[in-house]
Amino acid sequence: MRFLLTKVGLLVLTLWAAITLNFLLPRLMPGSPADAAIAKLAQNGPVSSATRASIEAQLGVPTGSMVDQYLQYLNNVAHFDFGVSYTFFPQSVAGLVGAALPWTLVLVGLVTVIAFIAGTLLGVLAAWKRGTWLDTLPTVGGTFASAFPYFWTALLLLFFLGYVAGWFPTSGAYRSGGTVDFTGEFLLDALYHSILPATTILITSLGGWILGMRSTMINTLGDDYVTFAEANGLKPGTVAIRYAARNAILPNLTSFGLALGGVVGGSLLVERVFNYPGVGYLLYTAVVNQDFPLMQGLFLIITISVLMANFIVDILYGILDPRTRR
């Protein structure tokens, strides 16, 4: 019980620190939201002083002292009120995040799970069949693919499979002229649109899981109890999965927990390349437009989910491994 209380106390403290940082960071960026709006307008012609005044009045750019702003902000956060976005004025931040979140959760979330399962299995296989092509291909291929930057893989796939071959749609999460509903037709369409971004994330994240699993697995394979199991004449499959892999998976499971927490942040570059309407794209839009309210809302949700994932992993570890409780 004391273990749990300490953990909860720590969680509250980090949460407060995150919320406060979240308030400060956007304000440390040079330039104001009005400057960002003018930067966009100025590309279309000269901006008069009246336009600037009008923009500032429309956005309601914060004017009070930092302390006032901070107290106001804490109060709003407590009420889950993140205000109105500057970029998408007059849309509310909560509404925008709510619209973007499902896309990211499904796309990045599912792919993270698939990558974890496939990568771990391939890692087990690579370690077990060390030195054969079953080891070389996933290991080298994984290293190679994960060494590519996300966006570069995304651009390659987009260009060759989207434009040159014309097999897949090149942007968006569903067809032009479509609206979001829950018919089979729409879901199929959404699935079709998610193939390229999903493949990108899969290709670039698979390698990490393979390599991580392979190296711990090789360590485990050298342990006495594995040799003992083999000497007892157990089936190779049983030894590999039930003895070696089961023990080797712990570190990978930790990273998996953290990766799941990070899912909420989306995959900024991939979503940007494919015009995917997820959290990553929203974050990008918020940052380039100095959209303080939107940035705060997004960062807060991302930090909270990472913190929660951390917390759950911590608790799980306490249960799985009694030594960590002290």
Place this chain on the structure above:
Amino acid sequence: MKHLRRRGTRTVLAVIGVAAVLATSACSINTAKSGASSADGSMLIAADNGSPTFERNFNPFSTSKRVTATYMYEPLQVINTLDGKATPFLATGYTQPDAKTIIYTIRTGVTWSDGVEFTPADVAFTFDLIKKTPALDNKGMWQHIESLEVDGDTVVFHLSSEDVPAASIIDQQLIVPEHIWKDVADPLTFTNEDPVATGPYVLDEFTPNQYTLKKNETYWQADKVAVEKLVLPAANSQLDVVNNGYDWAYAFITDVEGTWVKADEQHNKYWFPPGGTIALVPNLTKAPYNDVNFRQGLSLALDRAKIATDAEQGYVDAAGQSGLLLPNQEAWLSADLPDGGQVAQDSGAALAAFEKAGYTMNGDKLVDADGAQVSINIMTANGYTDWLQGLQTVQSQLGAMGIDVKLSQPQPAAYYESLGNGDFDMAMTGFGGSGSVFQDMNLLLNSEFATPVGTTTTGNFGRFSNADTDALLARFKASTDEAEQKNIAGQLEQTVYDQLPVISMFYGGLWGLYSDANYTGWPSADDPYAPPNTYNSTPLLILTHLEKAK
């Protein structure tokens, strides 16, 4: 050992294998895809980009409105920003009985898209609305207007000072229907999802990835509107523009001949007229930039044609030192300016000018009286790659004169903050392009904008301040006589030429791409009746000018 060697070979083989798969997939892109637009009377436009999807906001006053709100709401007159010529829309014209009064005659026989008649009262209502809610007054109407009243078919504007060019501002106000907007509780946050307007198009279908506008059948000049339907996708990447058969796009595109034109050599055309002047602004509150001889030296040291070619791939011309957009504003060009205001590179003369400012050549360095090398810092916005390429050419050309040039590239928002506050040595920026010579010159030279460094301004970023120039601008503003206006403009051009408050380099282009496969009558260098941009009100000129291709 043997085992290791074998592993090594396999690794190499695997790498080669993966590389081969990537290499073999490199083949040419097929450009023969047929577009969404066709003989059914629709037109595919890359005008509005979703981020990444569309929010349904057609409030014409909003900063985050859909771009095409200006295809539906009409102003009193549309000004061709290229030459300042006004085309009557909701007004049939105006008169200026004196420099403080403008009388607009409002068009009769116009109906709103819901069938209600449009009247001068709607005009008065709109101006009252933006007076009551100043945040809606994007163009600053009420900095010019004292009061207004409806008089029969006319609306009479009483101005707050002698202000002849105010007409070019009032012209642009988009008019909204009183019978709808009088019931809007908060016009600032109103998203106006089903716009009722007077223009050539009405909203057809709206989805987050694409929306369409269809022709307004009751439009007052419906006979001039050939395009039945406008299709606006949310995603318009350069690859999309080249491949998907767009009729009209506004995009800076690399190697336009090899991409856009090549996709359909018979029909795909482009026109990149100058839409503004890109210049170096010296901060006149700082030494050595406050010395006109030093600025003269900088100006003479530049080969503008090379800078223009390097920055914009040869799409635009070098800019002279007249402060005008040429050839758009040729009619305003003073005959007294040598060479039409063009400045040729002349390192000898540059050196002489630097010497007058107190700098001499020492070896390969330009040094001041203490022997320290002249070093200048030029600011540009991060991500404006074309500007950066131009600046790198400036850097090497000034470098050849022994000047050490450093470049700083803050993010756009930070760049605009520094520009407005005067927190820079020299900055790269654009000016002009409003269509009105007075507005352009005023924003460039009026000391009213030369606020102290540290406070924000929106024009005259270098803080040029000259009482004679201010007096000229005031006379320009009050003059109703075109000959006098041109005379004053000529003197202002001379000021820009002699005093160098900005060092013009090249023209910023308007990147119009269009296809005449389905529609003809696009603006061009031969017929520059409108700029080719897809935003603001000028598309109204184009959409009422196009004809179906035969």
